[in-house]
Structure formats: structure tokens, C-alpha cells
Amino acid sequence: MPIYNAPLADMRFILNDVFNAEQFWQSNAGLSHIDSATVDAILEEMAKFAQNVTLPLNRSGDEEGARIENGQVYTPAGFKDAFRQFADGGWIGLGADEQWGGQGMPKMLTVLTDEMLFSTNPSFQLYPLLSIGAGMALNSYASEEQKQTYLPKIYSGEWGGTMCLTEPHAGTDLGIIKTKAVANDDGSYSITGTKIFITGGDNDLCENIIHLVLAKTPEAPAGSRGISLFIVPKFLVNEDGSVGERNPVGPGSIEHKMGIKASATCVMNFDGAKGYLVGKENEGLAAMFVMMNYERLSMGIQGIGASEYAYQNAAQYATDRLQGRSATGAKQPEKVADSILVHPDVRRMLLNVRATNEASRAFAVYVGQQLDMTKFCEDQDTVKKANDRVALLTPVAKAYLTDVALNATLDAQMVFGGHGYIREWGMEQCVRDLRIAQIYEGTNGVQAQDLMGRKVVKNGGAFVATYLAEIREFANTLSADLDFIKQATLNSADKLEQVTKLVIENAQGNPDEINAASVDYLHAFGLVSYAYMFAKISAAASQKSGEFYESKLNLAKYFVARMLPELDSRIAKIQAGGALLMQFSPEYFTTYA
Amino acid sequence: MPIYNAPLADMRFILNDVFNAEQFWQSNAGLSHIDSATVDAILEEMAKFAQNVTLPLNRSGDEEGARIENGQVYTPAGFKDAFRQFADGGWIGLGADEQWGGQGMPKMLTVLTDEMLFSTNPSFQLYPLLSIGAGMALNSYASEEQKQTYLPKIYSGEWGGTMCLTEPHAGTDLGIIKTKAVANDDGSYSITGTKIFITGGDNDLCENIIHLVLAKTPEAPAGSRGISLFIVPKFLVNEDGSVGERNPVGPGSIEHKMGIKASATCVMNFDGAKGYLVGKENEGLAAMFVMMNYERLSMGIQGIGASEYAYQNAAQYATDRLQGRSATGAKQPEKVADSILVHPDVRRMLLNVRATNEASRAFAVYVGQQLDMTKFCEDQDTVKKANDRVALLTPVAKAYLTDVALNATLDAQMVFGGHGYIREWGMEQCVRDLRIAQIYEGTNGVQAQDLMGRKVVKNGGAFVATYLAEIREFANTLSADLDFIKQATLNSADKLEQVTKLVIENAQGNPDEINAASVDYLHAFGLVSYAYMFAKISAAASQKSGEFYESKLNLAKYFVARMLPELDSRIAKIQAGGALLMQFSPEYFTTYA
Known part of the structure; x- marks a missing residue:
């Protein structure tokens, strides 16, 4: 259990x-x-x-x-x-x-x-x-009026909400969606089309479901500039706010998935369903991205959640499981064997998971604070900086946190040996459930492209520069006894700065260099960010005494010596450039027999 | 489909x-x-x-x-x-x-x-x-007599076979198994105990199943030196070789697993079942390891199989899926979007998988050839060398091939976006089915320990030295136009040699250093081996002309520039040593709330 x-x-x-x-x-x-x-x-x-x-x-x-x-x-x-x-x-x-x-x-x-x-x-x-x-x-x-109609019901849980973007032929590329919205005489629209992968598209938890749907009006411009956003309720809402007649929208089927099986992932059919425009026509994508960016940070948190759960269960299993003896002599001679915690490699796996969790959690709170600044701070310069920082870090929070979390849950599963593969211990479900977090709300490859292209190259590295300046400023405040993390943070910041410049330069000559570097850049960026988080954690821990705080410092040392070295290999891969990827003909990929 | x-x-x-x-x-x-x-x-x-x-x-x-x-x-x-x-x-x-x-x-x-x-x-x-x-x-x-009774029936498929090692409390540590074997008057034994995770422990494919069972006789020495091997048939065999009465052995239940769901993984109960000793009492582990080592190479091949299947489906999907446009201008302007093969990051994933598959396949054939030498060569020096090489490479074939294969199938799944997560496209099953290959027949951590401890440190690096000598000898025959792979192979061999020496030295002072280095060493060893395989592939391809062979050379270049850099980070982690792992108290791991 x-x-x-x-x-x-x-x-x-x-x-x-x-x-x-x-x-x-x-x-x-x-x-x-x-x-x-x-x-x-x-x-x-x-x-x-x-x-x-x-x-x-x-x-x-x-x-x-x-x-x-x-x-x-x-x-x-x-x-x-x-x-x-x-x-x-x-x-x-x-x-x-x-x-x-x-x-x-x-x-x-x-x-x-x-x-x-x-x-x-x-x-x-x-x-x-x-x-x-x-x-x-x-x-x-x-x-x-729309807010008054829908928001209190959503926050009370009486009504639920969905986001309806993807269609069978259109996922990442929303510019080619086919769902149509035709204006009715009463100011509403008639929505027709099929959406797939709709989380909670239908369910029995709420008396009504408010679908937010991307669709195109007949005269809309082609591509992503012609997308509008509509409210399409499962049941139409009466004047008095009560639930009225059924709108012709509903689930055609639910997907059979690798995991998150209790979450209904629906194919949704809109058959001339009544919809209400949100904001202006053709400006729907911006509104949808408010929701999308929120979900993206949430997916990063899904990673932390899974990895923390995996850690706790693996650490308990390792403590309880007696198997073999310590290489340095029996540690529990009164028992048939030692706890597998005596084996350095079991500790390596657990520490990888724990270091990931503590850095990821700190990073999520850091991004959360930046989001709070955008909403609650009064100083407009602070708000502007925080908005830029959130833009820069959202793809990292979504993709890096879930990438490292998957590795962490795989490590935790491995601690269980064969027991990790069977249902009883919960680890195989944990891995299956987490895997989707790397895929939905824009795959991690798409996140990496967003980071490298729109958030780094497009502004000539300006957002990264202010982030690195903050990191350096903080690292330089660290006292001499924290030199291990100070130097590691400063050195890795330098490396990220150099490789950022390289990609920006390369992209001038060939825009394919952006996507060729993107995933390795995301991971380099994530590693530098985690070094920064461990610098902050170390600074706080060094102010206190006791095993809890000493262990924080020891975990930071573990991160620096046994996890951060991945940075160099990520940078080497970026430096190798994109020509190696593009040298193959399209036919090469499907020619192997 | x-x-x-x-x-x-x-x-x-x-x-x-x-x-x-x-x-x-x-x-x-x-x-x-x-x-x-x-x-x-x-x-x-x-x-x-x-x-x-x-x-x-x-x-x-x-x-x-x-x-x-x-x-x-x-x-x-x-x-x-x-x-x-x-x-x-x-x-x-x-x-x-x-x-x-x-x-x-x-x-x-x-x-x-x-x-x-x-x-x-x-x-x-x-x-x-x-x-x-x-x-x-x-x-x-x-x-x-046993061979005559069982082998022809097994090879004809009339009868099946199993290996019964693991018990609920004893997996890696077989020395503590509890299954008992008590001698009967007729020379047979009475076997009593419970075995778990028995692949094909029962099935309807064969009229009889021959269980090979590890058990302890009452007077057996403690630990792994007191384990005997028994034949325990599901149905006893009559004098004439026909199937006789049912032996009291059978499945108590089957496990609910993450994958390989069509393979029956059984809990097997032996209730005084009749068993026949194989070889001598207390020497059963050596016999079982003949089977185990065979299975270990097979698990590596399971990795290649899954990864090849994943590659082919992902490459086809990437070719067919139209989404977005090339950063360098539309490549299929007549269509609604370009094939996602235009995106460098999609190619990166596919090439990672393909390079993994081709190097893994070459490595499996290489190990197969060494096994053939042990069996078919007449020169005893050749046989001895081949036996040593097989001992060295078996844990690599099992663990490295499955580790890289899991990463490869995850990359291939990601190419599908959301479609990779649903049953229809087969990728999620591929990942689930493959995951067990890293776990069973000795987890990959146990394989890494076998490599680092028994196959490297125990013989002072002798097996590695002859392997590296062979690699260097081959690399030095490469012509000037293959300098990219020649230098990469020689450099990585040097790095492996140095880090091998380091671990051997460290282990003198502290045996925990072996296990602390083992998984990163396994991966460093695997990367060097794949460089060697690409050196062989490149040498063969350079003798021919045509796109097929040119692509082999291009894939080798891709490997050197965009995959082999991982070697340095693996080595840095090994160099960090084990003290970082052992500094935490056992209680630390379960203290987090």
C-alpha cells in the first residue's frame, strides 16, 4: 500500500x-x-x-x-x-x-x-x-456579464471547465484547426467540429461544464491570426443563472491511455452547439494562452508531485528491504541481510530523486513568486520584469521539471526491483501517470523551442541576461564556506551565457539552428537554474544548525558533484550544431529494410 | 495500426x-x-x-x-x-x-x-x-539420461521450461532463499516453497512444463554455496517418456504488471513436489547461471527489438504528420503544413533512436560471435579469451542496451505527441513492455555492480585491458578519411582506461567505491563500446558506395558529435567518488515531513 x-x-x-x-x-x-x-x-x-x-x-x-x-x-x-x-x-x-x-x-x-x-x-x-x-x-x-455568469459557479465547483484546442489533424499547429463558428442572429455563434484529447470533456462531477473552444469564423484570416475563443456550455444557462436545455456538444468516446486513466480524455463533438465569443474575434489564442500558461506551470508541478510520491515510497522500500550485505561489512548482523540502503547505488538513485524534488520545488515557488509579482506588485517596472521572467521560465517549469521528474520516478521504480513493475507497489502507475506531463499542453520539445526561439533568440538574449545577472548577484553574496556552490553557480552561469551567444549567432545564418539546439539548451538552462536554487537553499540552510539544515548543504554538494556535470555534455551537443541533423534526406528515415 | x-x-x-x-x-x-x-x-x-x-x-x-x-x-x-x-x-x-x-x-x-x-x-x-x-x-x-528425457521435448515445443529463483524475500540475494529440498528414498527430492515472478510459470502452450528450481537441502551450507538446482516437471514423466501424473506444483496467482501482460508472471507454489537434482548438491547456482547469462544477453536484445519497432513507427508517423512549417521556408507548400520531419528536434529524436539501434545491433552480433567462439573454436587460447570477453560484456549487453533502449523508446513515443500516449499507436505499450528488461534477470544496477566489481576490479582491470587493446588496434587501422571516428574511439578508450584505474585504486581503500561508480561506469563503458561499433561500421561502409553506406558514415558522425559527449559527464560523476553518497544517515532518507 x-x-x-x-x-x-x-x-x-x-x-x-x-x-x-x-x-x-x-x-x-x-x-x-x-x-x-x-x-x-x-x-x-x-x-x-x-x-x-x-x-x-x-x-x-x-x-x-x-x-x-x-x-x-x-x-x-x-x-x-x-x-x-x-x-x-x-x-x-x-x-x-x-x-x-x-x-x-x-x-x-x-x-x-x-x-x-x-x-x-x-x-x-x-x-x-x-x-x-x-x-x-x-x-x-x-x-x-460572462464573469458574473460563470466564475462563481466554477469556483464553487458546481460547474467545471475545459480547454478545447486539439483536433485530429491539428495539435501543435493550431493555425490549421477546422472547427467552425458561424454567427447567429442573437449574437451567439453556432459551433461545429471535433476536438480530441479534451481532459474532463465530460464527467459526472459537476452539473454543468463550460467548454472554452477555439474555432474559426467563416471570414477569418488563415493561420493562428484567425482563431477565436468561445464559451460553449454543456447545458445552456437560463436568465436566472440556472441550468437550462442541453447544448448539442458531447463526448464521442474516451481515449485508452497509458496512464491517468481516471481522468476522462474525451473526443468532443460540437454539432452546431451554441457558443459565446470571449473577447474579440480572431484574438482567441491570446486568451487561451492565459489558461495554457497556467496549465504549463501546473504540469511542472505534476512532475514534482509524482517524483515526491515516488521518492517517499522508494526510500521506505529501501529501508525495509533486506538483501545482501554492505561491502564494508554487515551493518545489521542480527538480520538475515542488510537494508539495501547500505548499497551506494541505491543511495545514488534516491539522492537523484530527492535533489531533483527539492530543487524543483524551490524553482516552482520561485516562478510562483514571479507570477505573484505580476499580479500583486504596484511598481510597474517590477511587474514588467516579472512578466519577462515568467515568459522565460514557463517553458522551463513545464518541460525541464517534467523531464527530470520522469527520470526520477524511473530511478525510484528501479529501487523496487521486480516489485516496481507490479501494480501492488504503486510505482508503475506513478510512471505511467507522469509520462503525459511531458507530452500534453505542448510537448517538451515544443516548450524547448518556445524557450530557445521566442524567449531567447527573438529578444537577443535579453531575458536570459537579466536572469543571469540576478543569479550572479546572488551567488556573489555567498560566504566563503559556501564556495562549492558559489563557484559551481557562477561557472555554470558563464557556460550558459556563452552557449546562448553561440546559438543566437548561429541562428542569424540558419534559423534551423534554434530548434537543433533547443532541447539540450532547455536542459542546460534547467541545470543552471537548479544550481541557482541550491545556492539559495544553501544560503538559507547555512544560517541554521541541526541535521535538517546540514543535510540540505550535503544534498547541494551531491547535486554539484554528481548531477551538474551533465551540463558540459549538453553544451557539447549544442556546440555540435544542426548540420548533422539536416544532412539526411527525408527518405532516409523510413528506409531501413 | x-x-x-x-x-x-x-x-x-x-x-x-x-x-x-x-x-x-x-x-x-x-x-x-x-x-x-x-x-x-x-x-x-x-x-x-x-x-x-x-x-x-x-x-x-x-x-x-x-x-x-x-x-x-x-x-x-x-x-x-x-x-x-x-x-x-x-x-x-x-x-x-x-x-x-x-x-x-x-x-x-x-x-x-x-x-x-x-x-x-x-x-x-x-x-x-x-x-x-x-x-x-x-x-x-x-x-x-536427463538430457534425453527433456531436451528433445523442449526443442520440439511439446514441453516448456522455466527458471524458478526469486522468492518474496529473496531476489538479488539468492543466498537467503527458503525453498527446501528433502531427499526421497528413490533418489528424487521433495521440493517445498514459494517462488515469485516466474515467467511462463504456467501456460496452455505446452503439454508439460519443466521447472528449473533453486532450493536448499536440509544440511546445506548457509548462503549461496548451499543452493542446489532441481528439475521439477509440472507432470511427472513416465518411463516411456510420456506425460504422467500431476506433480504438486502450480501457479497461485499471476501478477498485474506494467507491461508484457500476455506473458504470465506466476507465483508458483511447490507443495512437496517431486524434483530431480541437476549436477551436484550445493552447486546449483553455477548451472542456473548458464541460463541466467543467456537470458541476460536476450534482455539486451529485447531492448533492440523494442527500440527498432519504436523507430520504424515514429519515423513513419513523422513522415506522415503535417504540422507547422520549416524554419527555413515551406518544404511542402502544396500541403496544409510540412511533415514534422522538417523540424531539427524531431530528427534529433529519430537519429538518437536509430544510432542506438544500429550500434546495439552490431554490439549484440559482436557478443554473439564471442559466444560462438567459446562453443565452436578449437584453439583453447581463443576460447579462453572469448570466455573472458563474454564475462566482461554480458552485463553491458543486458544493462546498457536496455537503458539506452528505454530512452530510445521514450524519444520515439515523444515524436507522436499526444498520440504516443494512447493505445492505438502502440508506442505506450512498447515503453511499458520494454521497461521490465531493465529490471528482470538482475536489475541494471546489479549488472553494473557485476561489471565494476567482478569483471573489472576483481581482476585488476585485465579483461578491460585486452578489450581496450583490441579497440585501439582496430581504430589504428582506420584510414585518414575516417579520422573523425578513429580519434573519437581512441580518445574515449583512453578516458575509460583512466577512470578504470581510478576506480580500482579507490576500491583498495574503500570497497563502497565500486558500487558508487558502477552505473556511471557501465554507461561510460557502453559509450566506448558503441564508439568501437561505429568504428567497425564506418570501416565497412567506407569500402562501399551509395546512399545506404554514406548514411552509415553520417550516422557515425552524428553519434560522435551528439551522443558520445555524454561520456565526459559520466566520468565526472565517477570521479566525484562515493563519499557524497555515504555521508547521509540511514534515517535521512525517510525523514522528509
Whole structure:
């Protein structure tokens, strides 16, 4: 039976010691009502919910899966009750504006509550996550009337939300979608088309579902400049806000997937369904990207959640499993064998996972703080800088965090030996459930391209330069006893700066050099960012005494010596350039027999 | 619908051009009856079998799975017929001695036929694989009478075989097994105990199943020196060789696994079952390791099989999928979008997979040739050297090939975007099915420990030294136009030599340094070996002209510039040493809340 204990000690350390969160909140008017005691109470409540409500439904949800009967999707046993508890606890609106029934809590906190849900039941967590994302897009682009109609119902959990982008022939390339929106006389539109991979496209958790749908009007320009965003409710909403007649939109089928089986991934058919324009015609993609960027950071948090869950179970298994003896002599001679924790390679796997988790968590809180600055700070220069930083780091948060998390869960699974491959121990489900996080909301390759192309090359490296300046400034404040992380951080920052320049130069002559470098650049960028996080963690830990803090420093040393060396190989691959990739004819790839 | 075309062109190139197989066969008496035409015909027949018989059962086998009813295991629909065709085709005995009904074909060939089966249906392939392994152990250690009783029935496919090692509390550490063997008056033994993770432990493919079981006699010494090997048939065998009464051994349940769901993984209960000693008491582990080492190379081939299948499907998908435009201008302007093959990062993923496959295949044939030398060469010095080489390379073939194959299948899955995560395209099953190859037959961590400890440090690096001498000797024969691979091979050999010395020295002072270095050393060793394989491939390709051969050279260049750089980071991690791993208290690992 898999275990989970919310890592509250590390979460508190990161908020309070690493990021001085309370000081940040108190110094910003929009957050000054928030204090550490409130935040701590919320973390503890969520820990209970995750441990007692969502964790017990994780395996049964995987085994039962979502199912469709007569055009209605049903979630696995227990999900409906859990969702009701979740909604009644006010969790859906935790980070939403109080005006619409939310609690106005900062992102620095919700990245941590989200992590607990992703640790214990990623399929469950996807249902409210999509609702929250839809709420954010509406909050940014919908009319006042639309907000009043939909937002309070979404945050109360009465209604759910989805994002409907992908079509069978159009995933990454949304410019070629075919779903049509034809204006009706009453100001609404008639939406017709098929969308696929729609998370929570139908379910039995909410009395109504608000689909946010990308579609093209008949006269729309070709490509991504001709995409509009529509609200398409499952049931039309009456004047008084009550649920009215069924709109002709519904699930055609649900996908059979590798994992997140309790999350209904639907093919959605829109057969002249009534839709309401959000914002202006042809400007739908910008609105959708409010939601998309929120989901992208969330996917990174899915990575942390899975990897933390994997760590805890693998560490417990390694402690309990007796097999073989230490190479330096029996450590538990009274037992038939030693715990496998005596073997350095078992520790290597566990430490890889733990170092990944602690750096990833710090990074998520860091990005959360930047997001809070964009929303709550009054100084416009600060807001501008934070917006640029969020733009730069969103693809990293989505793709790097999930890439390293998959490796981490694979390491944790390996600790179990054969037991990691069977259902009973939960590890194989953890790997299967996590794998999607590298794929959806834009594959990690697409994220890397976004980073390298739009966020680095396009602005001539300006965003990276300010980020590296911040990193160097911080590293230079470190005291002599932290020289190991100071030098590692400064050196890796130099390497990233040099390779950034190289790619920008190469791209002038050949734009293919951007995509040729992108994934290795993403990983180089992630490694430098994690060195920065360990610099911050080390600075905070060195101010305290006790094993908890000493271990933080030791883990930072482990990261520097046994994980950060990957940076050099990533840089060497970037330096090799793109010609090696493009030298093969298209036919080469399918000629092998 | 997933595709598969046996990569016969590459297989022929490796056998004929890279390894001059016919010349090798003709110069060894035991193999002189073999010629390229025969081998080619066998490859073509197996290609047909794999494409037409096992491939169509791969997805249905996964969906249906093996099942147990009233103590009898049933394989999925179609498996029984396919197994009968396989047996009737003489495939089970392809590499077995003609004396027992085999065809006496070399391992250099069967690594390639095995690959096709693993590409198209790994669950199916495991059933005959275990039979063949059991046959090999019996051929080496059983009495003449036992051989006559069991081997012809195994190679005809009438009877199957299993290996029964693992128990709930004893996996890697076989010294602590509890299964008991008590001598009966008639010279047989009474076997009692529980074994887990028994592949094909029961099935409906064969009329009888011959279990090879590790157990301890009452007076046996403690640990691995007190383990004996027994034949325990599902049905006792009558004097005339016919199947007699049921032996009290059978499956208690089958595991629910991440993948290879059509392969029945059984909990086996032995309730005083009649067993027959193989070889001598307390010397059972050596006999079992004949089978184990065979299976270990086979698991490496499982890696190649999965990765080849993944490559072909991903390359086809990438060719067909139209999405976005080339950064250098539309390549298919007449279509709605360009094939995603125009994107360098898609090519990066495909080339990673393809380079992995071609180097892995060459390496498997190389190891196969060494195994053939141990069996068929008359010169005892050659046999001794080949035995040492096989000992050195077996853990590499098992662990490195499956580690790189998992990464390759993950890359291939990513090429599909969201479609890679759903059942329809076959990629998610491919990843799930392959994952076990890193775990079973000794986890890859255990393989790495075997390499670093028993095969490197224990003999003071002697086996590595002769291997590196061979690599350098070959690299030095390369002509000037192959300088890119010559220098890369020589440089990486130097690096491996230096780090080998370092670990041997460190281990003198602290034996934990062996296990602390082992996995990174395995990967460094694998990278050097693949550089050697690409040196051989390049030498052969440079003798010919045409796109096929030019592409081999281009792929070698890709490997050197964009894959081999990982070597430096592996070495840096080894150099960091083990103290970083051992500095944490055991309690640290389970303290996180």
C-alpha cells in the first residue's frame, strides 16, 4: 500500500527560509493580508485532504478508470464525493479573486497545495485544474456579464471547465484547426467540429461544464491570426443563472491511455452547439494562452508531485528491504541481510530523486513568486520584469521539471526491483501517470523551442541576461564556506551565457539552428537554474544548525558533484550544431529494410 | 495500426560487411556447414513469421492479457496457434545442438532472429526464450539420461521450461532463499516453497512444463554455496517418456504488471513436489547461471527489438504528420503544413533512436560471435579469451542496451505527441513492455555492480585491458578519411582506461567505491563500446558506395558529435567518488515531513 506524507518541513523551509515569503507578502498591498500562520494552516489542511481523501482513490481510480455510457462520462467510485469535499472546502478558488468567490491566495502557496494533489492523485487533480484554468482565461478576457455568469459557479465547483484546442489533424499547429463558428442572429455563434484529447470533456462531477473552444469564423484570416475563443456550455444557462436545455456538444468516446486513466480524455463533438465569443474575434489564442500558461506551470508541478510520491515510497522500500550485505561489512548482523540502503547505488538513485524534488520545488515557488509579482506588485517596472521572467521560465517549469521528474520516478521504480513493475507497489502507475506531463499542453520539445526561439533568440538574449545577472548577484553574496556552490553557480552561469551567444549567432545564418539546439539548451538552462536554487537553499540552510539544515548543504554538494556535470555534455551537443541533423534526406528515415 | 518491417538490410550489412561472418564460420570446423545463403534464408523466414504471426497478436495480447482460472493459466487468443507454428518451424531449437533436435545455428544469427520476435511481440517471445534457456542449463549440467528425457521435448515445443529463483524475500540475494529440498528414498527430492515472478510459470502452450528450481537441502551450507538446482516437471514423466501424473506444483496467482501482460508472471507454489537434482548438491547456482547469462544477453536484445519497432513507427508517423512549417521556408507548400520531419528536434529524436539501434545491433552480433567462439573454436587460447570477453560484456549487453533502449523508446513515443500516449499507436505499450528488461534477470544496477566489481576490479582491470587493446588496434587501422571516428574511439578508450584505474585504486581503500561508480561506469563503458561499433561500421561502409553506406558514415558522425559527449559527464560523476553518497544517515532518507 503506497504511502504519502506531505513534505511540509521542506515546504516551510522553502517559503520561510529560502524565499522569506512573509516579508514579500507584507511588503505588497495586494498580499498584505497573508501571513505565515494562515499559509501554514492551509498547507496542513491540504496535507490531510491529500493523505486521507485523494491518496486512497489513486489506485482504485487507475484500475476502474473513467467510462462512458450513452454519451455520459462517469468517474471512478469515490471521485464524486471527493470532488464535493474539495469544492466545499473552497479549494477550487484558493488562488482566485475574492470578487468571484475565491480566496485570493498567492501562487507561491498554490504551487505547494497543487503538488500534494499531484502526488496523491494526478487524475483527480486534473478535473479542478482545468476548471481553474478556464476561470483564469475568463477572468482575463471575458465580459463582466460572462464573469458574473460563470466564475462563481466554477469556483464553487458546481460547474467545471475545459480547454478545447486539439483536433485530429491539428495539435501543435493550431493555425490549421477546422472547427467552425458561424454567427447567429442573437449574437451567439453556432459551433461545429471535433476536438480530441479534451481532459474532463465530460464527467459526472459537476452539473454543468463550460467548454472554452477555439474555432474559426467563416471570414477569418488563415493561420493562428484567425482563431477565436468561445464559451460553449454543456447545458445552456437560463436568465436566472440556472441550468437550462442541453447544448448539442458531447463526448464521442474516451481515449485508452497509458496512464491517468481516471481522468476522462474525451473526443468532443460540437454539432452546431451554441457558443459565446470571449473577447474579440480572431484574438482567441491570446486568451487561451492565459489558461495554457497556467496549465504549463501546473504540469511542472505534476512532475514534482509524482517524483515526491515516488521518492517517499522508494526510500521506505529501501529501508525495509533486506538483501545482501554492505561491502564494508554487515551493518545489521542480527538480520538475515542488510537494508539495501547500505548499497551506494541505491543511495545514488534516491539522492537523484530527492535533489531533483527539492530543487524543483524551490524553482516552482520561485516562478510562483514571479507570477505573484505580476499580479500583486504596484511598481510597474517590477511587474514588467516579472512578466519577462515568467515568459522565460514557463517553458522551463513545464518541460525541464517534467523531464527530470520522469527520470526520477524511473530511478525510484528501479529501487523496487521486480516489485516496481507490479501494480501492488504503486510505482508503475506513478510512471505511467507522469509520462503525459511531458507530452500534453505542448510537448517538451515544443516548450524547448518556445524557450530557445521566442524567449531567447527573438529578444537577443535579453531575458536570459537579466536572469543571469540576478543569479550572479546572488551567488556573489555567498560566504566563503559556501564556495562549492558559489563557484559551481557562477561557472555554470558563464557556460550558459556563452552557449546562448553561440546559438543566437548561429541562428542569424540558419534559423534551423534554434530548434537543433533547443532541447539540450532547455536542459542546460534547467541545470543552471537548479544550481541557482541550491545556492539559495544553501544560503538559507547555512544560517541554521541541526541535521535538517546540514543535510540540505550535503544534498547541494551531491547535486554539484554528481548531477551538474551533465551540463558540459549538453553544451557539447549544442556546440555540435544542426548540420548533422539536416544532412539526411527525408527518405532516409523510413528506409531501413 | 503499428507497422514492422524486419531491418534485413542492416542485419545483412552487420553480418556480412562489418563482421565478415561467412569467413568466420568457414574457418571454424563446428560452423563450417553454415553459409550466408542459408543464414539469409533463415532471416527472411523469421521476418515473415514476425510480421505475419507475432505482430498481429501484440496489441490483442496486451489488451486480453494472460489469465488464471482454477489453477491453470491461459494465454491470450492466438498465442497457442502461433506457438505451435513457431515450434513446428523448428525455431525453438534454432541455436540448439543437433543431437537433441536443434539446428546448430550460431548465436550471431539467433541474436537477429530473437530481435525480430522482441520487436513484434515481447510477451510471446518470453515463452520459448525460457524454454531455450532451461535447455541450455540442462545441456551443460544435466545427466545424459536427463538430457534425453527433456531436451528433445523442449526443442520440439511439446514441453516448456522455466527458471524458478526469486522468492518474496529473496531476489538479488539468492543466498537467503527458503525453498527446501528433502531427499526421497528413490533418489528424487521433495521440493517445498514459494517462488515469485516466474515467467511462463504456467501456460496452455505446452503439454508439460519443466521447472528449473533453486532450493536448499536440509544440511546445506548457509548462503549461496548451499543452493542446489532441481528439475521439477509440472507432470511427472513416465518411463516411456510420456506425460504422467500431476506433480504438486502450480501457479497461485499471476501478477498485474506494467507491461508484457500476455506473458504470465506466476507465483508458483511447490507443495512437496517431486524434483530431480541437476549436477551436484550445493552447486546449483553455477548451472542456473548458464541460463541466467543467456537470458541476460536476450534482455539486451529485447531492448533492440523494442527500440527498432519504436523507430520504424515514429519515423513513419513523422513522415506522415503535417504540422507547422520549416524554419527555413515551406518544404511542402502544396500541403496544409510540412511533415514534422522538417523540424531539427524531431530528427534529433529519430537519429538518437536509430544510432542506438544500429550500434546495439552490431554490439549484440559482436557478443554473439564471442559466444560462438567459446562453443565452436578449437584453439583453447581463443576460447579462453572469448570466455573472458563474454564475462566482461554480458552485463553491458543486458544493462546498457536496455537503458539506452528505454530512452530510445521514450524519444520515439515523444515524436507522436499526444498520440504516443494512447493505445492505438502502440508506442505506450512498447515503453511499458520494454521497461521490465531493465529490471528482470538482475536489475541494471546489479549488472553494473557485476561489471565494476567482478569483471573489472576483481581482476585488476585485465579483461578491460585486452578489450581496450583490441579497440585501439582496430581504430589504428582506420584510414585518414575516417579520422573523425578513429580519434573519437581512441580518445574515449583512453578516458575509460583512466577512470578504470581510478576506480580500482579507490576500491583498495574503500570497497563502497565500486558500487558508487558502477552505473556511471557501465554507461561510460557502453559509450566506448558503441564508439568501437561505429568504428567497425564506418570501416565497412567506407569500402562501399551509395546512399545506404554514406548514411552509415553520417550516422557515425552524428553519434560522435551528439551522443558520445555524454561520456565526459559520466566520468565526472565517477570521479566525484562515493563519499557524497555515504555521508547521509540511514534515517535521512525517510525523514522528509
